[in-house]
Amino acid sequence: MKPRFVLRADEPWWRGPLLVMFAVLVTFIVTSALIRWSGGSPIAAFRYMFINPLQSRFGLTESILSATPLVFTGAAVAIAFRAGYWNIGAEGQLLAGTIGATWFGLHAEGLPSFVAVPGILLAGAVSGAAWALLPALLRARLGIDEVVSTLLLNPVALLVITGLLNGPWRNSETGFPDSDVIAQSAMMPVVWPDTRVHLGLVFGIVVTLGCWWFIRSMAGGLRLRAVGLAPGAARIAGLQVERTLLTTALVSGGIAGMGGASEIAGVAHQLTIGISSGFGYTGVIVATLAALSFIGSLLVALMLGIINVGSFSASRALSIPSTMGEVVQSVLLVTVVAALVIQKYRVVWKQGQS
């Protein structure tokens, strides 16, 4: 007896949320096994991961800090995906942004803050967009699939960083492969006193809201949506499909790059090899879990930030590996995405009849 999937036209409102909750449950079950193996108690671990960060000011603000780069990459991926441009290169674009920002930050001595701070973000955005240019051109002009070209540039960006840090940007004092600290004026001020939450968060939220506004209210947003939903119909309506894809790809790269700049200017203040812990890939998780909505991605980014912080404290307290948070996030992605698809279909178990 094989299941057949029949598209349902009617969706009771409760089906979606119910299936998502089921997905979350499956996530818990799967990760529990792993947590138990590592010698921890799943209930305790989940409490650390989800509840604990919200119980202290420090936990909350660290979660927000952790979510900051995800706000950028989530928006970057969402806007690309909505145009039908499969940008899996947000990681490389973010790293390119960190390179541009570091360069700017190292040369920003003497600039006043109100110039240097926007300047460093701009440097990041331009670098990110530049990193996105080649795959975008290949797609727009030659019709070459952007999935592989954007993916391949991710390790290249990391190699460039490693090369710079082992070479010209090696720390002049310590000799370690991390860069000198950037100019004071380019560092982003903290916006929540006595925490590490910095101005980058504000920029990230502004950019995300800007994307939201663009998509729903601007003519370019409608063009983007049409191209993403039905490129053939868009072409018939006289829309320039290739130009839209190119522009979207560059904007997406720019946003990711700005996220990199935000990390440099707001938290790290120098470039290191481990500057990104997969922010670009996590951006895909953020965008997908938020079903490509921008307001939703803010919430999802926060949730993942909480999980990140929580799993770190879980690892200290319970000696389970800190990578458990990544496991939770990726299982969540897979189960929720499956749930979102299942909700659209009615499963028919009968033999060949509809």
Place this chain on the structure above:
Amino acid sequence: MSSATPSVLLREIRKSYGVTVALDGVTLELVPGEIHALLGENGAGKTTLMKTLFGLTQPDSGRIEVDGNATVIKSPRDARAAGIGMVTQHFSLVKTMTVAENLALSEARLVSVDLAKARRTAVDAAERYGFEVPADVVVAELPVALQQRAEILKALAAGCKYLILDEPTAVLGPKDVDSLLGVIERLRDQESMSIVLISHKMKEIERVADRVSVLRRGAVVASTAARGMTTKELIALMVGGDAGESVARPVSSINDDAPVALALRGVSVKRSHGGLEDITFEVRAGEILGIAGVSGNGQSELVEVLSGTLSVDEGQVEVGGSHLADVTPPSLLAAGVGMLGEDRHAAAVHNLPVVENLVLDQLQSVTRRGHLDRSAMAERCDVAIRQFEIKATPQQHLGTLSGGNMQKVLLARLFGRSPKAAIVSQPTRGLDVSSTRYVRSLIADARASGTAVVLVSEDLDEVLELANRIAVMYRGRVVGILDAHEVTRERLGEMMAGVLV
């Protein structure tokens, strides 16, 4: 109860897609040793009927009886098991594999593939039916005629006794048509096969058909023995009505002072098969030029040229008297030429609401400083909904609308901007009676407000009802442009069949 003579009977087949009735209680009988031609315009239900027989779709009601026994055909496999085979317009061959591999596909085991058997089948067929198919050539590299032979071979190899051929000669040149018809005759004579031939080509039907049935709007309007019928008589059957009558046209006469809105001068598109040759015509403001013709005589190419998706090799397109150098969708729209294509699903963005689909091709007019003027859009949408009687709400996704309403939205988009010229292709295909009537009145209204309309339609009634002048296309050329009130159905039919005076 088992009948003595084998046959396939389709009894009272009904099929609706939502509110559109595709088949309205069709009864048809197929008998061995007979070539049964199925006539009718696109959208009349011929293909739907045959898809039902071949298991590609299920009827809402009615039965299929094979040799007198009610048979349920739920899939092509059931059809083949019942001895029914079909060669569709879109070949079901795997283009990147060879003919032999395609033939061997259904019998392929895990490791071994009996290509030798497939090759033998091909050789057999060459001997028995006189058509050769090179077995070891990749399908994509074969000329279309041979691809079709491979498709037929696939059906024969499955041992079918009833073979459905859906417009097989549409893609063939004269010599290949000849050999195909010869093959069909041989199949009938040597193997006593029962063959259903869906076709528009009168000459071919005249040559081979034993029986002919005409479908119009989902019902059989005529079914008679065809042996000895002339093309003229066949055309009369197909177009219906009294072929000789000259119909009074409810159209106003053209104002000769009206400016020429759209013109084609010497337009040619060179293709190995099909294409356009030296197309020249003018359409004035406030006039409908109907393009009539049997499907496959260049109308699609003409529409593609006029919509900017096919580039011309010779000749030029003029809008408002001036030559349009760059014929692309954006430049045509900018010049005031709009289009309604024959595939509304290709032009509709299903997951966007009606209000947004309505302005998609004219965003500049509702954009202020980059922002969408939502209130202007809402106003336009309300006007469109009222004026075009669209049964939908502005926020409804276009994909949830019925075919008729979707068409009205696209027409509202087209005519709402009062274009200089509009190309309308098969506007009422697949629509129910009331939608059809309404859409036609919309087109007439557009003319009344000064738009020059090019109406491309295979529905002769439609062309006759709406057009001021009628251009008939045959084999990629315009064989004549007649004034509507001078034309008779008979004359039109003759021109459509290539009978020139």
Place this chain on the structure above:
Amino acid sequence: MIDFIIDLVAATLRIGTPLLLAALGEIVTERAGVLNLGIEGIMYSSAFSGIAAASYTGSLWIGLMVAVVTGLVAGLILAFLTVTLGVNQHVAGLGLTLFLISVSNTVNRILFTADGGQVRVEPWKSIGFGGPILDQYLFTYFALFVGAPLVWWIIWRSGFGLRVRAVGENPEAADVAGIPVARTRYQAVLLGTIFMSLAGAFITLAYVGQFTINIINGRGWVALALVIFGRWNVGRSILGAAIFSLVNAGQLQLRLVPAFAGVPFELLLALPFLAVIIGLAVSGRNVPYPGSYLKPYRRL
């Protein structure tokens, strides 16, 4: 100079082995119309599970088997998501990669590195004779002389391959011909993951003998590109793998050349990736993607 070339060829063969194996697996998968973006994760998790099992049992062969089983399980998950459920193949594959990498890193932490250690085994050695070029690992010989011809034969000569190609090109026609489309796709995905896990296992069980974070380092994506560059053909993919590996081996050798000593070696490391992208740009126009690529099949 001759020595330089000999060393270059030898290194090319070594470097190209995991790429070729992974590409062979992806060819079979994509020929059925399925994109497996889990390739990077499968290589990673098979590399880890193989060496972990080998370390615990003391047997490299058991490690190899465990690696393959890991790949098969991952393949089942991907096939279920994309073929049965019809989830977007980019998201499903990427999610699977992220999942496999994070789980592998976690288990690595649990089992080995929590105390600062690292999993190590005594890896397989190369065959040990024949001079630099012929002195390769068994994996390399397998990839070139067994794996590649086998995949070629499977796709172009076997009945299974015929079905795979039909499903990948025109699933409706395949369905009409009686071929089980979903089942064929599952089989193609699973067969593909076997090769991908061999690629990962080669790296830890033979080439390096230990597992480190980021050990795959984007080679799965390179294999993906090679499949497109190779137009889903075995021969052309070998060519692509050779080009990439040659450039990769070349930059390793170039470092030893005094003239290039000043160039940051990471830049040279990036060359092979850029070579692949250029290769795609040059040859990638109008590439004949399998007809049903990325499209889930539903009988309407």
